[in-house]
Amino acid sequence: MRVMKWSMIALAVAAGTSQMAVASSQDESKGFLEDSKLNVKTRMLYFSRDFRNNPSDTQSRREETGLGFVGTYESGYTQGIIGVGADAIGMLGLKLDSGKGRAGTGLFPTGSDGRSQDDYSKAGGAVKFRISDTVLKVGDQFTALPVFATDDSRLLPEIAQGSLITSNEIKGLTLHAGHFTSLTAQEETNRDSFHLKKADVAGGTYAITDTLSTSVYYSKVEDFWRKWYGNINWALPINDEQGLVFDFNIYDTKSDGAGNVRTFDGETKLDNTAYSFSGAYNIGAHTFTLAYQAVSGDGDYAYGIDGGGSIFLANSVARSDFNQEDEKSWQARYDLNFASYGVPGLTFMTRYVRGDDANVAGTTDGKEWERDVDIKYVLQEGAAKDLSFRVRQATYRSGDGVYYGSPSIDELRLIVEYPLSIL
DSSP, X not given: OOOOTXXXXXXXXXXXXXXOSSSOTTTTOOOTTTTOEEEEEEEEEXXXXXXXXXXXXXXXXXXXXXXXXXXXXEOOOOSSSEEEEEEEEEEEEEEEXXXXXXXXXXXXXXXXXXXXXXXXXXXXXXXXEEETTEEEEEEEEOOEETTEEOOOSSSSOOEEEEEEEEEOOSTTEEEEEEEEEEEEOTTOOOTTTTOOOXXXXXXXXXXXXXXXXXXXXXXXXXXXXXXXXXXXXXXXXXXXXXEEEEEEEEXXXXXXXXXXXXXXXXXXXXXXXXXXXXXXXXXXXXXXXXXXXXXXXXXXXXXXXXXXXXXXXXXXXXXXXXXXXXXXXXXXXXXXEGGGGTOTTEEEEEEEEEXXXXXXXXXXXXXXXXXXXXXXXXXXXXXXXXXXXXEEEEEEEOTTOTTTTOSEXXXXXXXXEEEEEOO
C-alpha cells in the first residue's frame, strides 16, 4: 500500500528545480571516496492482523515481531567527463516473536511447516555512471516511479534488478528510462520472487512553475500489461498560514502479450482506467483532505509484479486500495502537526475511506470501508536524534468480502526506526 504520493512527486520536482544551469553535478564531483555515504536504518516492527469473522477452521490472527537492518552504501563519482561509482545494499531480518498459528504477516519467509524463519538476509550491488546531470545505474536498486515502485511496508523493502537512467539536464525537468528483469519481494530472498520477465519504463516530471507540476509515465511488463500514468499537482498558497493542494492521478492499463493477470476468480483480461482526485486545505497546524477515486472498464487496477508500491492513487491506504472493477470511493482525512503547539516531531493523522459498486464475486455492488489512525514522534535533538516511534491502526470492514475475501480486519503496527549516518 502506498499512501498519498504527493511527497514523492514533490521530491522529483525539487530534484529537477535544484539543478544549476552553470555547473553540472559531475563538474562538482569530489571523487569516488570523498563523496561516499554509508547509512544504516534499523526498524523494529510489531505487526498484528485480526480477522475477526473468519471461520473457526481458518487462521483468525497473524501476529509477529521482527528487527530489520537496511544498510546502504553510495559512493561518489570519479572525476572527469564520465564519473564512475558503485552502490551496495545489505539487509538482515531477525524474528523476535512468532508462532506457527500466527505466521503469515509478510515480515519473514515461511517454511513448508508453516513457521517463519528465524532470520533472513539480502544483498545487492550496482554500478553507476554520470555524465553532466544524467546518471545510469545498473544492478540492484530501490525505485519510486509511479509505474515501477518497490514497496517498503514490512520489515525489509523490495529490491529491483535492472537499469535506470535519471536525467536532470533541463531545469525543472526530471526524466527516467528503465529496464528491469527481476524483483525481490519484501519477505523473500529469491531474486526473482515475482517471476518477472522484463519491464520497460519511461517518463518524467516537469515543474511548470514553483507551484504546478505534471508527470507522465509509461510501462510495459512482458506477458502482463502496459500502463500509462499521468499526474497534475497544483499548490495554491493563500497566505503565510493557509494554502490549498490539488492532486490528480490516472492510470490506463491494458493486458499485453499472454495477459497473465490472475485474480481470485481466475484469469482475466484488463482494459481499465483508474483515477483519483484530492484536494487538501492547510491552515496552520491543520490539514483537511477530501479525495475521490474510481475504476472503470474491465478488471481491477492491477499491480505487484511491477513493484508493490506501483499504485499512486489517493485511496490506496493502509489496508485496502479500493481498486476493484467499477469501484468508486471517497476519503476524508485530517492531519495535525504538533510543532505549532510546542511539540516538534509529533504528528497525527486519521482518515475514513468508503467504497461502493465494486464488481466482485457474487455481487456488482460490493461495499467496503476503512478507518485509519497514525501517530508518529521523531526525536529532534540529542544523541538519539531522528529516532522515531510510530503507531498505525487500521479498521477494515466489508460485508461482501471485497478485500481478499476478508469481511473484517483489525490491524495494528508498532514501528520504531533509527536511521544512522556513518559516512
